[in-house]
Amino acid sequence: MLGVNMTNTANEVECAYCGAVLPDGHTSPCPQCGKKGRKISVSVAEEINVAEKVTxxxxxxxxxxxxxxxxxxxxxxxxxxxxxxxxxxxxxxxxxxxxxxxxxxxxxxxxxxxxxxxxxx
Ligand SMILES: [Zn+2]
CATH class of the missing domain: 1.20.1060 (Taq DNA Polymerase; Chain T, domain 4)
Incomplete structure (x- = not known):
């Protein structure tokens, strides 16, 4: 049996310059490089569970x-x-x-x- 168990949608905010992960809703300059630039990447993670019959x-x-x-x-x-x-x-x-x-x-x-x-x- 194959089924999609869970679908996670996460908005990841990263610094556009250094790639540091910033807290969601972060608007101030990057704490790592000091530059202001955000990159939002939406990642959809699907967890597929292969529910194998336990044998x-x-x-x-x-x-x-x-x-x-x-x-x-x-x-x-x-x-x-x-x-x-x-x-x-x-x-x-x-x-x-x-x-x-x-x-x-x-x-x-x-x-x-x-x-x-x-x-x-
Ligand atoms: Zn940065």
Whole structure:
């Protein structure tokens, strides 16, 4: 909503020579420069109020852990090097790759970034 809230009309009397602001209705010489000359400027000040609808937004971000998937990822991460220790050679490499693949797929399930946005007004 856009609306003109207030309109101020002010007559500003200034000295024509030095620009000093003089009191309204001032007729005697300027107290600053001693010259007699007035300049009246009418300024119209409009205050525009942008009455925005007050809105609020609440954001909450957290990581949701899925215990079982999370435990599996940890077990694979810790267990994989040991498995490679027991399964020497290509068997260990294949087993390691297989476990890495499993961890890769379970990973996103284990930790999910949850974003909750609430809006109101
Ligand atoms: Zn003056």
């Amino acid at each position: 609020w937004e609440k954001r909450r971000e957290f990581y949701e852990k899925h215990p079982l998937a999370w435990a599996t990822v940890i077990a694979i991460t810790i267990g994989a090097p040991f498995l490679g220790l027991f399964l020497a050679g290509w068997a260990g490499v294949i087993a390691g790759l297989a476990l890495g693949g499993i961890a890769y797929w379970i990973g996103p399930i284990a930790v999910t970034k949850v974003r909750e946005i609430e809006r109101g007004g």
